[in-house]
Amino acid sequence: MITNFFIKTNLRMFPLFLLLLVVPPVFSSIPNTTVITVTTPFSTLLTNQSSNITIHISPVLEQNVTLNCTASSRQRIILPEGLKILITNGTSSVTVPLKAGMKGGTVYISTTVVDPLNSSVNISDLHMSVIHSKPVELVSTILGWMCFAAWSISFYPQIFLNWRRKSVVGLSFDFLGYNMLGWICYSVFNFSLLWVEEIKADYYVTYPHGIINVQLSDFCFSFHALIITGLTILQCLCYERGGQTPSPLCRTILGGFLSIMVIMLIVAASSCISWLQYVTLFSYVKLAVTIFKYSPQVFVNFKNKSTEAVSIYQFLLDMTGATLSLLQMALIAYNYDDWKTFIGDFTKFGLAALSILYDLIFIVQHYVLYRGQPVPHRSHDKEDRDPLLPDSV
DSSP states (O other): OHIIIIIIIHHHHHHHHHHHTOOOOOOOOOSSOEEEEEEOSOSEEETTOEEEEEEEEESOOSSOEEEEEEESOTTTEEOOTTOEEEEOTTOOEEEEEEEEOSSOEEEEEEEEESSGGGTTEEEOOEEEEEESOHHHHHHHHHHHHHHHHHHHHTTHHHHHHHHHHTBOTTSOHHHHHHHHHHHHHHHHHHHHHHHOHHHHHHHHHHSTTOOOOOOHHHHHHHHHHHHHHHHHHHHHHHSBOTTOOOOHHHHHHHHHHHHHHHHHHHHHHTTSSOHHHHHHHHHHHHHHHHHHHSHHHHHHHHHHTOOTTSOHHHHHHHHHHHHHHHHHHHHHHHHHTOHHHHHHOHHHHHHHHHHHHHHHHHHHIIIIISTTOOOOOOOOOHHHHSOSSOTTO
């Protein structure tokens, strides 16, 4: 019964969902150390643009210190050859000239102490970006929010259709179960790469000249999708469902994914893998779920020879959002010279590509194969016909 899956099972798994949302803390740095902080009034340079970085010393040193200043990629940031910086006693800041190269991407500007006797000095690195065009950056941001709008709006036609029909007969419950797990995983993945500093730092160590291809709009979309999917499941508890329940295969797959994620959480907490690798697992789960989550609905449409129970507008908007997402990723890859990340971001690229593929299947089913065909009525016992919650709720 649907109550066993969506109510009893989900209530038992709720503490597990909270556990999976826990992210590792960022531990404090070494005390009693003079910290040299490298700062700049900007974080992005255009290719071939010249500017300066300012090194601020906090607290002011009581001895002279000589520093080497180097960039992680001379194709992206050009510093004067053999640059050595002398910070004299009482100096609070020093300015260093630099020039962006011809290649876009992310760069670390690091400084090291020349005199080994000054080993108590801790130096921060400066993380900068080099891009080809600010208009391209602006357009990619706009595309991201357009994608967010299209994908977010795509959920509402289905909710409206369920409300108008007062029925969810023909809507696959397996699809909803996979969707719920997928949006939980995608929200955790986006949140971690946006706001967990330890995971972001690990990413830049793994991809020193790459760009994190996760935007604020991605997190807003995934979290919104999680909430709306929950509302759709609530409709399944309120409206006529025609004897539908999640399949045993769906329950097994969801349980298997959750078990793997708990096991890997223990492995990550034991430092056997990095937290970046653990968070990346969430993205792979989301992608794996997306590969087959649409299949149950495609099969239900085929079995009923009808698409009456699903809103075609959700798939038209979904395909629009997926297309905009691919365009945004392409612009970011061009602007940062980072096509490896464009293809390598299996989650974002894969989600968009798979969504377009399945959307085309639904469109063919709706407009060509089963155009105008109603969902066939089947006889069920009274318990299966009635909603799980009374109309007064």
